[in-house]
Amino acid sequence: MDHINRFESRTTLLLLRAEYGVALVLSSVLFLMHIGEVRWIPAVLLFAYIDVIGYLPGAIAYRRSPDKKISKVYYVLYNVMHSMISQAVVLGVWIAVWGFEWALLAVPIHLCGDRAIFGNFLKSFRVPFEPAPVPGFATFDQNVDKPRHPRQPQPERI
Numbered sequence: 001m002d003h004i005n006r007f008e009s010r011t012t013l014l015l016l017r018a019e020y021g022v023a024l025v026l027s028s029v030l031f032l033m034h035i036g037e038v039r040w041i042p043a044v045l046l047f048a049y050i051d052v053i054g055y056l057p058g059a060i061a062y063r064r065s066p067d068k069k070i071s072k073v074y075y076v077l078y079n080v081m082h083s084m085i086s087q088a089v090v091l092g093v094w095i096a097v098w099g100f101e102w103a104l105l106a107v108p109i110h111l112c113g114d115r116a117i118f119g120n121f122l123k124s125f126r127v128p129f130e131p132a133p134v135p136g137f138a139t140f141d142q143n144v145d146k147p148r149h150p151r152q153p154q155p156e157r158i
Contacts (some may be wrong), residue, residue, distance in 0.1 A: 024113050046106040057096075
C-alpha cells in the first residue's frame with residue numbers, strides 16, 4: 001500500500017496483478033507478432049531456466065521437509081531468479097553479447113505471468129516457501145478488509 005504499511009488489500013493486489021497482466025499481454029502479443037523470427041531453443045531455455053534454478057530446488061526441499069522449514073538459500077535463489085532487476089541484467093548481457101532477438105520476450109512473459117496469473121511475487125523469509133496461510137496475517141487481513149465505518153441505519157422519511 002505504501003512504504004510504511006507494507007501489505008496489499010485484496011483490491012490493491014488484484015490491481016497490481018492486473019498491471020502485470022497488461023505487461024503479460026503486451027509481451028505475448030509482441031512475441032506472437034514476431035513468432036516466425038523467434039529462435040525456439042533460446043526462448044524455451046530463457047523461459048524455463050528461471051524456475052529450474054529459482055523455484056524447483058526450493059519446491060523439492062519444501063516437499064521433502066517434514067516441518068516445511070527450508071534453508072533461506074532457496075528463498076534467495078527464488079527471489080534472484082524472479083527479480084525484474086536480475087533478469088534485466090541477464091537480458092542486457094545477452095543483447096550486448098549476441099544482440100536483440102524476439103526470444104528474449106520469454107523472460108517478461110514468465111515473470112509477468114507468475115505475477116498476473118498465479119499471484120507469485122518475491123518471497124519473504126517469514127512465510128512458507130509454498131503459499132500457505134499464516135495465522136497472524138489471516139487475522140490481520142480480516143481486520144483490514146472490515147469496513148471502516150459500519151453502515152448507519154437511515155432515518156425514516158416522513
